[in-house]
Amino acid sequence: MPKIVDHDAMRTRILDAALGCFTEQGYHATKMTDVARAAKMAKGSLYRYFDSKDALTDALVRRYFDAIRDEVSSYPAPPTLGFLVFGLRQALPADRLGATRMFFDVLGPGFAEDGGARQAVDDFLSWISGHYAGHLRALQAAGEVRRDIDPDRTGAAIASMLDGLIIHQALFARPDSEFAGTSAAAIALIEQGLRPLAQP
Amino acid sequence: MPKIVDHDAMRTRILDAALGCFTEQGYHATKMTDVARAAKMAKGSLYRYFDSKDALTDALVRRYFDAIRDEVSSYPAPPTLGFLVFGLRQALPADRLGATRMFFDVLGPGFAEDGGARQAVDDFLSWISGHYAGHLRALQAAGEVRRDIDPDRTGAAIASMLDGLIIHQALFARPDSEFAGTSAAAIALIEQGLRPLAQP
DNA sequence: GTTTTTAATGACTTGACGGTCATTTTAAAT
DNA sequence: ATTTAAAATGACCGTCAAGTCATTAAAAAC
Numbered sequence: 001m002p003k004i005v006d007h008d009a010m011r012t013r014i015l016d017a018a019l020g021c022f023t024e025q026g027y028h029a030t031k032m033t034d035v036a037r038a039a040k041m042a043k044g045s046l047y048r049y050f051d052s053k054d055a056l057t058d059a060l061v062r063r064y065f066d067a068i069r070d071e072v073s074s075y076p077a078p079p080t081l082g083f084l085v086f087g088l089r090q091a092l093p094a095d096r097l098g099a100t101r102m103f104f105d106v107l108g109p110g111f112a113e114d115g116g117a118r119q120a121v122d123d124f125l126s127w128i129s130g131h132y133a134g135h136l137r138a139l140q141a142a143g144e145v146r147r148d149i150d151p152d153r154t155g156a157a158i159a160s161m162l163d164g165l166i167i168h169q170a171l172f173a174r175p176d177s178e179f180a181g182t183s184a185a186a187i188a189l190i191e192q193g194l195r196p197l198a199q200p
Numbered sequence: 201m202p203k204i205v206d207h208d209a210m211r212t213r214i215l216d217a218a219l220g221c222f223t224e225q226g227y228h229a230t231k232m233t234d235v236a237r238a239a240k241m242a243k244g245s246l247y248r249y250f251d252s253k254d255a256l257t258d259a260l261v262r263r264y265f266d267a268i269r270d271e272v273s274s275y276p277a278p279p280t281l282g283f284l285v286f287g288l289r290q291a292l293p294a295d296r297l298g299a300t301r302m303f304f305d306v307l308g309p310g311f312a313e314d315g316g317a318r319q320a321v322d323d324f325l326s327w328i329s330g331h332y333a334g335h336l337r338a339l340q341a342a343g344e345v346r347r348d349i350d351p352d353r354t355g356a357a358i359a360s361m362l363d364g365l366i367i368h369q370a371l372f373a374r375p376d377s378e379f380a381g382t383s384a385a386a387i388a389l390i391e392q393g394l395r396p397l398a399q400p
Numbered sequence: 401g402t403t404t405t406t407a408a409t410g411a412c413t414t415g416a417c418g419g420t421c422a423t424t425t426t427a428a429a430t
Numbered sequence: 431a432t433t434t435a436a437a438a439t440g441a442c443c444g445t446c447a448a449g450t451c452a453t454t455a456a457a458a459a460c
Contacts, residue, residue, distance in 0.1 A: 002426095002436040003434095004436075032419080044420075108306070118372075154385040162361075168363065184353065185353035189358075189394070201460085202406040202458065202459095203405070203407055203457045205407065231448085248407070253449090
């Protein structure tokens with residue numbers, strides 16, 4: 001007899017609306033009222049699905065990184081250094097900049113709290129570092145990558161360095177051509193750094 | 201006849217107090233009352249020296265980066281690749297992490313505004329990128345760095361990549377030993393990437 | 401010591417937004 | 431068509447902090 005709705009679908013609808021608002025106007029500039037309007041419902045309804053703005057944000061951040069992880073996981077392991085480098089280039093897409101700026105916005109003021117959104121990003125970074133490390137290890141075995149690098153440390157280094165490029169572009173938007181040049185230089189540096197010295 | 205105070209000294213005193221508060225409690229958790237207490241004055245007095253919390257923050261960020269710029273400018277140009285790399289290592293100090301976290305905190309919500317604090321950081325990044333580019337150009341001439349890299353793009357890439365390391369450590373504090381390992385791997389990658397190929 | 405002008409003060413005003421809840425609406429079941 | 435329990439609503443509340451301003455304190459000049 002009662003009215004029944006699809007709880008999960010509702011949460012998805014709200015998260016989609018929130019992502020749109022946050023990306024367009026920024027996280028702090030977005031009021032719960034805005035999210036409600038974007039999701040075509042009243043503010044009060046939001047609170048049936050998320051306990052607070054923080055809870056909503058946590059769910060959003062987690063969903064975002066889970067999706068990237070799933071996608072990246074589905075790629076085959078790179079058989080050569082060239083393929084690895086190709087993959088790194090793909091990790092610097094223009095369409096991730098809006099979300100990156102948003103995370104900057106979200107995480108800043110939240111640095112006091114330990115759980116929540118920050119943890120989700122932290123988890124992802126640990127994962128991607130390990131992911132790169134695995135590739136590096138395999139490529140070392142194949143003679144495609146210098147033997148004298150530490151795969152774990154270098155994997156973490158690559159993750160942080162690429163994120164540095166993304167963050168800077170997200171916050172200090174340069175012309176696309178300039179960003180492309182900077183990215184290319186960074187990738188070239190990493191590629192040369194990984195390449196084994198030619199045997200005389 | 202009127203009472204006179206040293207306006208600049210007063211601003212410095214307030215900025216020092218604000219830096220302490222922001223670093224310790226975070227930017228958003230710090231209220232103007234807190235800054236006033238730390239500076240040993242009443243809240244109303246702050247507003248004689250800074251029009252708003254934003255204005256205070258802008259001045260603080262600008263002062264911080266100007267100081268780094270002055271310091272870095274005073275170093276002699278690196279005569280070899282080894283010296284350049286040594287300098288890059290110095291650019292990853294543990295004592296900059298608190299401030300970095302704070303800037304993250306400040307810049308996030310402010311991404312809507314264009315002037316102000318963000319501009320100050322932007323200016324600094326442009327400057328440091330150019331600074332590295334100058335070193336790279338000189339070292340290319342000296343045969344210490346590969347000729348086939350673009351100094352400007354690579355300078356910008358190095359600045360962003362190092363900042364990535366700093367930001368990650370600031371936000372997701374890893375044990376010092378781990379950060380040291382990741383940094384070392386990153387620097388090694390950059391060094392190998394810059395080094396000219398050995399002539400057979 | 402008196403005057404005069406600027407500096408300092410902190411209680412108060414103001415605006416804003418996250419979250420609540422009494423009321424109304426909806427739809428499933430019979 | 432009626433019942434009924436859950437869902438939706440949005441006006442309202444409480445909180446909180448930035449910024450103001452009438453008043454008081456300070457010190458320079460004489």
